[in-house]
Amino acid sequence: MIWFACPKCQKVHGRPDNACGAMIFCTCGHGLTVPWESTAPEPVHPPATPAQDTARVEPLTFGASVPPPEREPPPAPRLGRRGARYNYDPNFCFNHDSRPKQKICDDCGLSFCDDCAVVFRGQTLCGPCKNYEAKLLQRPTRTSPYSLTSLLVALAAGPMMFCLLSMSASRGYYAFTLLALAPQVIAFVAGLLGLRAAHADPRIGGQGIAITGMATACFTAALTVALTWYGMRLS
């Protein structure tokens, strides 16, 4: 046994030799590390009570037909390995078969005792359901589909504008290039919707992508108008 004292309240603790290096907590709340060897004297134990006389044991008698004592049947297994449904009594705690139901988890609906239920954000939850709720609150943001649409359409509108420009130049009708403004307007509107969705729901992100799409759409639209005007001036 390793004996050591709490530096805060001087209470002496004892642990087996294989617990050295482990972290424990004293009754005063102070955290302690079990040392490699005893750093405090072993406390004086009260004298042991004398052993009582053992009951006289009768010798075995062979040949007599003594019926075996009645035993309770073994408890049913709690959980099966392959798809066996758990048979739990809703009137008792899910984790402690012998404790009566005191609370019901608002998420999974199972019955628990007071020691297994936690109040979290106004709800009574069991440990796994409380951890699940906390994990859902920490999920990374997902990109709004409007933002992605804005960026992709804006990037595609640029080459489309040049293709329309060359087609217009071959036909001599430069106003045809203004058709390229349609996807640019769509990209700008989609970017606005993406920013609005990100502002409304903190779990939705993609503001950077939406702004890139809107900026690209604006710049490409300005380039479209400038090149169309230039072409019309030339013709």
Next chain:
Amino acid sequence: MIDCRQCRTSFRTPPEKIGARCPKCKAPLFERPDKHPRVVELTACAVHPGVDAVETCQRCSKTMCAACRTRWHGEVLCPTCVELSISRAEPNPRELRKQANRAMWSLALAFIGWLLVLFALMLIVSRRQDALGWPIAFGLLSLVPALFAVGHGCPVLLSRGPRFQVAATGMITSGLHLGLLSGVLLVNLWHN
């Protein structure tokens, strides 16, 4: 695909819709077993006096049992401290790191855009009349990193995230780039 460790059933439902427990056997689906469980000794949970404590809250130092222990933003906290963090709308450290990366990318993309413009100018200055198409192509290509730099820097500026100054530098650099290219294009179109 989510697998229940207890009854070995697989589910195709996404994690945010399936719930904390297996619909068949009610075993917790997302609880990780403690590989190195702390020694549970002597002290009781501050909320559940009949249960041994396994951890202390990293903010308020209250003892907690396994049911009360909650992982929040990389820390082990009690439910009260988690609710306090939610009410104060504390940012997730992961989101802060993303904002910082966005700011750095904004600056890097702005410089890449300027490098492409300088390369196009070099080609023009070398007076290779038959290669005029390449400077125009590099000039237009330089718009792509400049526009992405604007997109990366804007959210950091709007949310006043970390490395705010770096994002502002990236935005100013890419803004100058876009303004310069727009000006050169308009002047050329006007005079021709």
